[in-house]
Amino acid sequence: MSATPKPRAKVSEREARQVAEDAREQDWRKPSFAKELFLGRFRLDLVHPHPVPADEAARRGEAFLAQMRDFCETKIDSARIEREARIPDETVNGLKELGAFGMKIDTKYGGLGLTQVYYNKALALVGSASPAIGALLSAHQSIGVPQPLKMFGTQEQKDAFLPRCARTDISAFLLTEPDVGSDPARLATTAVPDGDDYVLDGVKLWTTNGVVADLLVVMARVPRSEGHKGGITAFVVEAAAEGITVENRNAFMGLRGLENGVTRFHRVRVPAANRIGPEGAGLKIALTTLNTGRLSLPAMCVGAGKWCLKIAREWSAAREQWGKPVAFHEAVGAKISFIAATTFALEAVLDLSSQMADEDRNDIRIEAALAKLYGSEMACLMADELVQIRGGRGFETAESLAARGERAVPAEQILRDLRINRIFEGSTEIMHLLIAREAVDAHLSVAGALIDPDTSLADKAKAGARAGGFYAKWLPKLVAGPGQLPRSYAEFHPAGHPDLSGHLRYVERAARKLARTTFYAMSRWQGRMETKQGFLGRIVDIGAELFAMSAACVRAELLRTTEEHGREAYQLADVFCRQARIRADELFARLWTNTDDLDHTVVKGVLSGTYTWLEQGVVDPSGEGPWIADTTPGASQRENVHRPIR
Numbered sequence: 255m256s257a258t259p260k261p262r263a264k265v266s267e268r269e270a271r272q273v274a275e276d277a278r279e280q281d282w283r284k285p286s287f288a289k290e291l292f293l294g295r296f297r298l299d300l301v302h303p304h305p306v307p308a309d310e311a312a313r314r315g316e317a318f319l320a321q322m323r324d325f326c327e328t329k330i331d332s333a334r335i336e337r338e339a340r341i342p343d344e345t346v347n348g349l350k351e352l353g354a355f356g357m358k359i360d361t362k363y364g365g366l367g368l369t370q371v372y373y374n375k376a377l378a379l380v381g382s383a384s385p386a387i388g389a390l391l392s393a394h395q396s397i398g399v400p401q402p403l404k405m406f407g408t409q410e411q412k413d414a415f416l417p418r419c420a421r422t423d424i425s426a427f428l429l430t431e432p433d434v435g436s437d438p439a440r441l442a443t444t445a446v447p448d449g450d451d452y453v454l455d456g457v458k459l460w461t462t463n464g465v466v467a468d469l470l471v472v473m474a475r476v477p478r479s480e481g482h483k484g485g486i487t488a489f490v491v492e493a494a495a496e497g498i499t500v501e502n503r504n505a506f507m508g509l510r511g512l513e514n515g516v517t518r519f520h521r522v523r524v525p526a527a528n529r530i531g532p533e534g535a536g537l538k539i540a541l542t543t544l545n546t547g548r549l550s551l552p553a554m555c556v557g558a559g560k561w562c563l564k565i566a567r568e569w570s571a572a573r574e575q576w577g578k579p580v581a582f583h584e585a586v587g588a589k590i591s592f593i594a595a596t597t598f599a600l601e602a603v604l605d606l607s608s609q610m611a612d613e614d615r616n617d618i619r620i621e622a623a624l625a626k627l628y629g630s631e632m633a634c635l636m637a638d639e640l641v642q643i644r645g646g647r648g649f650e651t652a653e654s655l656a657a658r659g660e661r662a663v664p665a666e667q668i669l670r671d672l673r674i675n676r677i678f679e680g681s682t683e684i685m686h687l688l689i690a691r692e693a694v695d696a697h698l699s700v701a702g703a704l705i706d707p708d709t710s711l712a713d714k715a716k717a718g719a720r721a722g723g724f725y726a727k728w729l730p731k732l733v734a735g736p737g738q739l740p741r742s743y744a745e746f747h748p749a750g751h752p753d754l755s756g757h758l759r760y761v762e763r764a765a766r767k768l769a770r771t772t773f774y775a776m777s778r779w780q781g782r783m784e785t786k787q788g789f790l791g792r793i794v795d796i797g798a799e800l801f802a803m804s805a806a807c808v809r810a811e812l813l814r815t816t817e818e819h820g821r822e823a824y825q826l827a828d829v830f831c832r833q834a835r836i837r838a839d840e841l842f843a844r845l846w847t848n849t850d851d852l853d854h855t856v857v858k859g860v861l862s863g864t865y866t867w868l869e870q871g872v873v874d875p876s877g878e879g880p881w882i883a884d885t886t887p888g889a890s891q892r893e894n895v896h897r898p899i900r
Contacts, residue, residue, distance in 0.1 A: 278800030279542060279619065282695070287610075287804075288620035292693035292797055294732045294769025296762040300616060301804060304812035305609040306373050315372030318357070321673050322376050325352055326383035333652060335384050336667060338509040346424075346466075346899045349391070354380070356420030358395045358404075363416035365400075370546060370608040377550055385671040386511030386552045390424075393462040396547035397540075397679070398425030399469045399490055406488075406531045406539050415469060415490060423468035424899065426493075428458040428517060429540060432883045436684045438473075438537050442885060443519065445474035445489065447482050452489065452529070454497075454522040457885040465503045465513035466494045466899050473536045474521070485534025493898070497522035499890035508670030518890045522842075542672070544679060545619045548609045551675050552604050552629030552803065553705060558672055559633055562640040565663055566590050580643070589639040595830035596632050597801045598823070598881035603628060603808035620692050621801065627685040627797040630675035637669040686791035694783075697776055698885060700724040706781065725773075732770050737762030745806055748814065752828035753809045753820055760835055761800045765840075768796055771845060786852040792841045799838040803831045 282289065287300040300303070304822040307315065329348050335341055349355060357373045359365025368376070373395075381388025395401060400419045403411055419425055434440045443456025454474055470491040478484030478693035491498070531539050556603075570581035570590060580586045607621045610823040641648035644665050647655065676682050703709040703717035736742040748755040772793060776783055783790075810827035814820030859865055 277670065279538070279545075280574060282617055284615065284617040286620055288624055288797065288801055289617070289692065289695070291761075291800055291804075292694055292767040292772070292793075293622075293728075296735070296737070296758075296804075298758065298808075300604060300806070301610075302808045302811070304606065304808045306816075307369055307609065307612065307615055308813070309747070311369045311372070315368055315375065316373065318353075318368060319375060319379060321352060322354065322379055325349070325354075325381055325738065330380075330383045330387065330538050332664070333662065333737075335386055335511040336664070337653065339385070339505065341386055341390065341511040341513075343899050345387070346390070350421060352356065353421070354391055355424065355547065356400075356535040357391070359400050359416050359420045360404075363412065364420040365416070365726075367500040368547065371605060374549055374553035374604055374608050377553040378560070378673050381554035382557040382561050384507050384511065385554060385558075385668075388448075388550075388557075389509055389512055390463060392550035393427065393552070394425050396550040397420070397427040397471075397543055398467075399412050400425065401532055401547055402471055402488060402539050403490070403545045405542060406413050406535075410527070411530070419469065424463055424467040425471065426461050426463035426467035427540075428461050428464065430460050431457060432459045432516075432885050435838070436681065436734045440834055441475050441486055443472070443475065444887075445476050445487060445524070446528075447476065447479065448523075450526050451523045452476070452526060454489070454519040454524055455887040456490070457501075457883075457887075458517045458519075459883075460504065461515055461517050462512065462514045463501075464493075465515040465828045465895060466498055466897055467513075468898050469493060470517075471530070472524075473540060475521075476533045483533045486536040487533045488530040488536040488539045490528045490530060491522065491524050493896060495522050495524070495620055498896070499892065499894045500896035501890055501892040503895050506674065508667070508673055512735075513744045515895065517853055520887070520889045545622050548626040548679055549608055549623045550603065550716045551678060552600060552625040555672070555675060556597065556601045556604050556631035558668055559593065559600055559636050561668065562636045563590075563593050563597050565665065566593055566640055566643050569663070589643055591829060592833065593636045593639060595826050595833060596885050598809075598826040599830045599834070600629050600632060602805040602827075606805045606808065620689060623680075623685055624690075624794075624798045624801050625796070626679065627682060627689065627862045628802055630672075630678075631682060633672050634669070634676060635673040636667075637672050641665050641669055645834055657761035673835050676714055683787070683791070686794045687787065689794045689797070690743040690790040693794065694772060694776065696724075697773070701776075704780070729773070732773075735766055737764075737766070741792075744812060751814065751824040754810060754824060754827055754831065757803055757831035757835070758807055760831075761803050764796070764800055766839060767842070768793065768800070771842075786850070788844060788848060788853075792845050796838050796841045799834045799841070803834050806830050 285297070285300055287297055289296040290300070325348065329340075330345060353366045354376070356363075357367030357368045357376055359367070361367040377388050377392055380391065398419070399415055403415060417669065429438070431442055434442065443454065445452040445454050452474075454472065456474060458464070458472070460465075470493050472489045472491045473486055474489065476482060476484045476487045497520045499518045500515045501518055504514045504516065506512065506514070532534075567590070570586060571578045571579050581590055598656070603625050607618055607625045610618050610621065611615045643662070647660070647663070648665040651666060652664040656662035680688060701717060701721040703713050703719060709717070737758075742762070743755040743758040746758055763795070775786070775789060781787055807825040810820070810823040813823040817823075
């Protein structure tokens with residue numbers, strides 16, 4: 255390996271944004287409830303009546319859930335996984351025999367062919383037994399080989415790889431690099447054409463499942479040359495191929511059984527037949543795969559919420575202070591109410607988004623992103639509240655609790671395990687920007703040229719004419735709507751139940767207010783809008799609350815008409831919506847009353863050293879070494895820790 259690190263190619267902010275923009279799905283061929291919501295149009299008809307699975311899909315799904323539950327209760331030792339920081343091979347092999355690695359793979363390839371709804375229910379179930387196993391199964395089939403092949407693979411690729419993924423092989427997804435996170439324009443791993451092959455060189459970081467994987471989806475940059483368009487391209491790569499070294503198995507604060515590593519490619523030959531899609535389509539394939547793949551994270555967040563609610567209920571009834579169970583002290587009761595209401599809403603968001611994915615009538619790219627964003631944030635809050643409810647026992651490990659004779663409740667573990675979900679598959683900050691870009695797509699389509707500094711005056715004039723026509727029709731519709739009519743959505747106020755119609759009227763009014771606010775901000779900041787990340791984040795968070803409120807109300811009505819818990823569902827939906835409205839109103843206020851500009855001033859001072867005096871009086875226990883590891887291409891100098899499971 256070269257002793258001198260290879261210098262990174264410089265990529266401007268504009269170039270980086272262009273790479274991300276080119277990878278977006280440009281068209282909206284199907285309706286989107288969330289997209290309409292951000293435009294001020296509350297299209298309840300797109301989600302109500304709540305879609306439901308087909309009878310046969312439900313029958314097969316429920317049958318598998320019963321098998322999975324038995325496996326979780328009898329074959330998964332979560333304490334052992336936490337203690338040994340590894341999922342036992344026999345557990346992985348048991349999951350293979352059960353068919354869990356092929357849940358989303360079509361039956362003709364040996365998979366179970368479950369719907370998105372039941373796949374997510376299975377992930378919630380197994381993730382409650384062991385979040386590390388949930389991550390193993392999710393990474394394998396939500397972003398690993400099966401999903402991109404299902405959407406973009408050739409028939410030959412499907413025939414070759416999907417049967418393996420369904421029963422025997424584990425797959426991983428390799429995009430991130432030590433110096434490349436959410437900015438793929440700086441991707442350094444290369445795939446150089448050589449006859450009928452490509453030759454891969456580079457280093458990939460945080461390769462979930464990479465330590466034990468048999469098959470890899472690798473994103474690499476193909477250089478432009480004669481006959482080759484070039485660009486970021488996706489490949490299926492055999493993990494045992496010559497030149498691949500898993501150099502490290504990474505360890506984390508949570509998900510201790512995660513098989514996540516660092517993988518080096520040195521002159522690895524990959525057949526051109528293993529390329530997924532055309533050259534240059536890799537990033538688009540990755541983002542499109544994530545449109546539904548992201549739903550796996552909120553699935554496990556729902557499972558975590560259900561477990562938090564169970565423990566909060568049992569503990570708060572057993573623990574007495576000052577003459578009564580702690581649940582009946584208002585300070586604790588408020589936390590329990592938050593956990594119960596939020597769990598109901600998260601399940602509503604997940605089931606609605608998943609069923610829409612199954613029906614394929616709507617474009618759910620924003621809904622899935624909102625589900626991931628909202629689920630990961632709220633689950634962390636619920637787990638934190640559970641730790642607080644448990645008090646000192648919440649901070650104590652399950653092993654320590656058991657050692658002194660108490661129930662081994664891993665409350666602190668669930669908090670650690672959930673924390674990564676705010677970073678996995680797009681951090682909260684990146685999700686804010688991604689969703690915001692989609693939310694303002696209609697505006698940029700008609701008026702983007704007006705705020706683009708590189709657009710000619712002639713093109714600006716044409717764009718101005720288009721924008722004038724669009725806004726002349728759109729803006730008047732934001733003035734009034736059904737949310738101002740007291741009888742709107744009356745079917746959500748059945749006799750003997752809490753009134754949810756008022757919450758839906760709030761959503762309709764708030765959606766129009768959100769759209770007006772977004773338009774005003776674009777008019778005010780124009781080309782600088784993309785730099786207002788604090789503002790955009792709050793816009794997205796408001797949209798997430800409105801989406802969750804809508805899903806909760808629609809789910810409550812579904813349960814009222816089809817299940818025996820309708821009244822209780824209405825109660826939970828009502829409480830959740832009241833809590834969400836408080837959060838949304840606060841976010842609306844913070845759009846214009848905040849410290850964003852002052853924060854920027856302080857940041858400049860921090861980075862320039864103005865406040866280094868504030869750091870005095872402590873020692874830094876950090877070890878030596880570079881902030882970012884060297885990824886200069888070359889042969890590995892480390893032992894290969896790759897260990898396929900058979």
